[in-house]
Amino acid sequence: MRGLTLDGVGVITYRTDLPEPTLERPSDAVVAVRAAGLCGSDLHPYEGRERVRFGVVPGHEVVGEVVAVGSDVDGFDEGDRVLMPFTTSCGACGPCSEDLSARCTSGELFGYGDPSQPEVPALQGGQAERVRVPLATSTLVQVPAGMPDNDAVLMADNFPTGWHAAGQADIVPGRPAAVIGAGAVGLCAVVAAISMGAAPVVAFDPLSDRRDRAQLLGARPASPDEETTGFRSVIEAAGTSTAQRLAVQRLLPGGTLSVISVPTSDRFPITPIEAYDRNLTLRSGRAPVRSILDYLMSMVVAGEVTVPGEVAVTHPGVPLRQGAETYRRFASREPGVVKAVFVP
Ligand SMILES: NC(=O)c1ccc[n+]([C@@H]2O[C@H](COP(=O)([O-])OP(=O)(O)OC[C@H]3O[C@@H](n4cnc5c(N)ncnc54)[C@H](O)[C@@H]3O)[C@@H](O)[C@H]2O)c1
Ligand SMILES: [Zn+2]
Ligand SMILES: [Zn+2]
Structure with a gap:
């Protein structure tokens, strides 16, 4: 099977000899990948900030077609388009x-693959031709007819993640919210914060092309140097300590900081004294995407909110053999490269 593996810090290999995934348990399904996103989270191990087991297929934002179902799988059949x-x-x-x-x-x-538990097999990702899906009945979600694959890729991670980030930011309709970092997650958080009634929503990013995209989605774009403060809710989707400190400084007393980036430091951005003296709240955590999808998908289908695939996915349809180059271009923040989606 063709696919990518992460073989060391900064080393993505395009391979044609990967083992075909099979049904290992009756609750498994196997999905033929139609599209798989490249996420800011893929950069943490790629750039050496997060320890992982090497030799594993990355990719956790996947839409595809079911090609095999185990005997215990309910609600899914071969040919279903799923995420x-x-x-x-x-x-x-x-x-x-x-x-x-x-x-x-x-x-x-x-x-x-957890490097501290080498005896536990890694769950291979979706930047490949096919992927095994454990607990398929409760993990898979049907993709509504008419939803483009690129939107479905965002529904596998970034859009529910942005939604969760805004949802835990104590947004008050009519009060200002800031989004720090306008990558795909931040752009999705802009859509969510606006949908939840925050006004205005200000999007901070050092990269002008990302600020432009946030503006297209209804945010006021701002450079991180801009000293605007006074936000009731701040969503931090940048992932650096500097961005987190700026996020704290922008909060009003009583405000909430929603950290949606994956932490890369062992310190909280708020000291206990600061939290006390300004009555601040900090929330963080991995987005419960499957739980959120139950209602977010119905809102999308009802037309109550729009998945920002056309704005956030700048590089759709990238062949897997361009994997190494695409990781490099995304990691180096090449202008115009916000989100790439691989197709096998
Ligand atoms: N919590 C979760 O469940 C979850 C899920 C998905 C992704 N994430 C995390 O969310 C974060 C964002 O993901 P992404 O795919 O959008 O990544 P990305 O790397 O494309 O985006 C980060 C953005 O932050 C900007 N930035 C950097 N420094 C800044 C500063 N000082 N001020 C303002 N902006 C700054 C960058 O220019 C970039 O546009 C990553 O840390 C990722 O791991 C978390
Ligand atoms: Zn992701
Ligand atoms: Zn469970």
């Missing part, structure tokens, strides 16, 4: 029952 959130989930454990699918007690991350 899978970036973690698997059982739908029945404590966290799943409390709409926290990202912390399912039997959940796994696509495209990740």
